[in-house]
Amino acid sequence: MPTFNHEEANHYDERILRLVPGYELLHQATAAQLATTLSDDACILVVGAGTGKEIIELAALKPSWQFIAQDISQDMLDIAEQQFGQHNISDRVTVHCGDINDINTQCDAALCLLVMHFVEDNGDKKTLLKAIHSKLKKSSNLYIADLMRPETAFERESQLQLCTQLGLTEVGVERMRHNLEHEFYPLDRIRFSELINETRFSTPKQYFKVLGFAGYVVGS
Ligand SMILES: C[S@@+](CC[C@H](N)C(=O)[O-])C[C@H]1O[C@@H](n2cnc3c(N)ncnc32)[C@H](O)[C@@H]1O
Known part of the structure; x- marks a missing residue:
């Protein structure tokens, strides 16, 4: 997995737009569903909150929502x-570095965007999903987006082509090619559904798909 430390962290915000085609739309589509389903006093758990992208956007959408990053x-x-x-929202965000199990709040929704594909399917993905489930109130939604296994023989190459069209350099494309092969743990739809089912979430409903990246909503 990329380290997400030092330089990688500093350059994350500009690089991710070229690495994940539809990055902005994924976040907007997720936000729209939260806006239509959550009450004004909701608390949202953002797993793998990174540099805070989701929270900044959601905080602007609903000034009374609270967040755990x-x-x-x-x-x-x-x-x-x-x-x-x-953005003057520090008082609305509890920042937590470390294990989800140490969080003591039951939340109204959870986001796990572009995170679980870095976690191995050796029991670790299941552990992560179970931990998220345990922090959600009953009948709440988890929005989860990941790199999936390619569905056509040309999907990965087309993805890299799209990254080029979005401005990724040749060196960047070669690094991404290597990372797609070696740094991610993508699932196919069947294995994803199986894991979701094993961790007591409801049947996944897809709401986002751009080549290799897919987003799903699942109920707790
Ligand atoms: C590609 S970034 C996504 C950040 C943000 N969700 C977004 O959409 O921009 C992946 C983030 O997941 C974090 N991460 C990786 N494994 C994790 C885990 N097991 N639990 C929580 N966060 C994790 C990384 O540190 C990094 O900040």
Whole structure:
């Protein structure tokens, strides 16, 4: 997995737009569903909150929502905290670096965007999903987006082509090609559904798909 420390953290915000085609739309589509389903006093758990992208957007959408920003990279969360300060939302966000199980709040929704594909399917994905489930109130939704296994023989190459069209350099494309092969743990739809089912979430409903990246909503 990329380290998400130091330089990787510092350059994350500009690079991710070229690495994940539809990144902005994924976040907007997720936000729209939260806006139509959650009450004004909702608390949202953001797993792998990174530099705070989701929270900044959601906080602007509904000024009364509260957030928990969880991640395992202190460097990413440091940038997130700076940004929360700049957007005057620090008092609405509890920042948590480390294990989800140490969080003591039951939340109304959870986001896990572009995170679980870095977690191995050796029991670790299941552990992560179970931990998220345990922090959700009954009948709440988890929005989860990941790199999936390719569905056509040309999907990965087309994805890299799209990254080029979005401005990724040749070196960047080669690094991404290597990462797609070696740094991600993508699932196919069947294995994803199986894991979701084993961790007591409801049948996944897809709401986003751009080549390899897919987003699903599942109920707790
Ligand atoms: C590609 S970034 C996504 C950040 C943010 N969700 C977004 O959409 O921009 C992946 C983030 O997941 C974090 N991460 C990786 N494994 C994790 C885990 N097991 N639990 C929580 N966060 C994790 C990384 O530190 C990194 O900040």
